[in-house]
Amino acid sequence: MANTKSAIKRIRRIATQTLVNKARKSKYRNAIKKMNLLLVEKKKDEALKFLPKLNSELMKVAKTGIIKKANASRNISRITKKISAL
Template sequence: MATHKSAEKRDRQSKKRRERNIADKSTIKTKVKSVLNAVESKNKEASIQALKDVIPALDKAAVKGVIHRKNASRKISRLTKKINAFQS
């Protein structure tokens, strides 16, 4: 347990950030699943629209430090690759 006032504040801040990061990660996972489901159902328009929704979310999470920027880049690349593979 923190004894200094500043340490207590840091503890509160880290808990707030942790909750926010967990929520952001959950949102990203949901959006990625929607892309994968659209690809599995072979729905071209839905998969492209879902990808357009997930790319900004991944980029924003990377900028905010929720996920690593290379992790975001890798996810975007793999999702795009899957969509391009089933379109051709």
């Protein structure tokens, strides 16, 4: 258990930040799932419309450090390639 006042405050801060990070990660995962669903259903037009939103979501998550930037770029690249193949 934390002994100092600053450590106690830090524990509170970490708890709130954990909730924020979980929410962001969930939002990012849901966006990926939605895109994969569009790809499976071969809805190219809808996938192309959703692509900028997905890119934005991935970059926001990468910027905040929840996933690495390379991971976000790789996901965007792979999804774009799949859309092109439709």
